[in-house]
Amino acid sequence: MTTFFFFVLMSLGILIGVYLYRVLKGPTIFDRVLGLNGISTKAIISLIVIGVYFDRVDMFIDISTGYALINLVGALAVAKYLEEKGLP
Amino acid sequence: MNILAIIFMSAGLFFLVVAAIGVVRLPDVFSRSHAVSLTDSLGAFLMLIGVAFHEGLDTNTLKILVVLVLLYILNPVIAHATIRAALRSGLKPWKKENL
């Protein structure tokens, strides 16, 4: 089971790399925002899986909740900003 | 229980991989956001359900379910906000004729 969780963690890391390609390359700013959003989802899952891997979910689950909520605030701020400023 | 967890997490991983492929392959922001926010959140959902099965029934599982509901509520909101900003700032969706 531990091996399986490690496998999941590794694949999540590689998937984050794929999203990072989109953040770095992204022709428009919105591509970067989308990539960031995808990365944050992966980070939330990764945190929980790390918690399961170390058998201490109780410590990691609070971080991931905080992450999810703060991520919403950040993403909405970015969207509001882009809506008012237009394309850079 | 562990078998169930592995099945759910593998299904979640499949959807996450599909979303990542979509992010690279699809042509513009509008179609990419379909892959990122929606296929992705289904993948996250299945994966967290798998983790919850592995954990069994206690407080942590309840918290995992809260994270799951939060993800599922927040992801579409973020996708909608981003897409609306893109549309309002004058970006045109990609059309097939432009090939």
Next chain:
Amino acid sequence: MIFSYEIILLLLLLITAAGAIMVKDLMSSVLLLGSYSFFLALVWAWTGAVDVAFVEAVVGAGLATVLFLLTLFRTAPKDTRLRRPLPSLITLIVFPLVGVLLLYAASDLPGYGDPNSPASVHVSPTYLEQSYQDSHTLNVVTSVLMDYRSLDTMVETVVIFASGIACALLLRRHG
């Protein structure tokens, strides 16, 4: 096996940091810094420093992004474009040298989680054993920060509070 996940995370960190410097406009740089904080928080979580990971996630990824955006919001659009001069020859020589020196020094550090290292035999056991009797706080990190080092933390908090007020005064809406 235990290190291979770290290697992936550190590679991602390097790529993001390089990207945040190389990218053309400030907005993308801010977004890249946000993802940098995500990875850093993952690294902290993986090494077991949960509290630091929490602060990094909330402050680095959330608040810092919003504050940077507010700053960009108040500046003129022409300021957000970047023009960087090429690094000079001295920079190109000195920085890798310092990096090599630091790596060389790091080889003398005790191993990760070593129970015989100086840090874990000197005062740490005392704190770990007595913090609950002394302060009745369940979290050891909190009791060290808030009880044993309370004066230090208080001055720190004053500095943060003052800078927070300064930010609020600078960023408030006029009229």
Next chain:
Amino acid sequence: MVTRSRPISSEFLFLKTITLFVFWVLFSASFEWVHLGLGLIFSFAVAWLNSGHSPFVPRFRLWLRIFLYIPWLFYEIIRSSLHLSKLILHPALPIDPHLISVESKLHHHAAVVLLGNSITLTPGTITAEVDRNNLIVHAIDKVSGADIVSKQIELKIADIFKDEKPDL
């Protein structure tokens, strides 16, 4: 001082306080009287500061119908997720993105919110703009777009909200 555009509805305030308090208990996970009392005070304060937004309080019958609606929505999500995965993994990438303008016949704020959210949740379609009951939807291909044009989701939601007073 806080200025309010709408009067505070006490029912809404109560519901919000309870929700925030449940979250508090879940995250603190301690059942000492001091913590519970502090949580109650703080959740009431936060709810009071933010209670000027929506006067809408769903009745019990509505809750039940929405809970019955969620499994159907989930089935739809999985079905169209598989469709979208097929599109993405197809070597030729047979997508045809287009914008659809939908005018809904719903006369309720909450109903329009639910419709927009359901459309966004079903993969293949995203609500891009909402203006009263006109929605602009971005669909990734003709099959996904057909679901919106056939108004299947809208009929379900109209069925949920058929007893409510219209306020749009």
